[in-house]
Amino acid sequence: MPEARPLDRREARNSSGYRAHLLPDAKATEQGILYRRGEERFLLAWNRVRRALAGVVGDPDQECTVLFDLAVEIKPAECVVYRMDAAPDEPARRLARAILLGLGADRVTPCVVSLADHGKPTLDYPDLASFEAAALESLRFAASRV
16 A cells, blocks of 8 residues: 655644644555554544545645645534645555545545546645645535535
């Protein structure tokens, strides 16, 4: 299964109510995402994930990463996601395929499907703040349609 690259911070929270928990040493499995906190391993089961989003953050012609946010809680005041990242191209494609297989097409955004099928993301963001703003809007819109 593909492995996600670890990010530097364990948790990111912005003022808009988008809270991201970073999954260190994460690996996709048939049951969900295995990750490490200290010496212990934990499982984020697929059935806990309500929706998965993805996008390229940074300059695609220079240094960039593909972020995957797995939403576990979507409320009007706050959305909680678990975040992984992968290098562009094949590592991101493998991780997107695992997420798509684990969740099904109805619980992922078109960008995750495009990454899984073609290895090409459909969304690019210049920075983390713009990715999170778009992700928050997408999650709230999807939740309002249920």
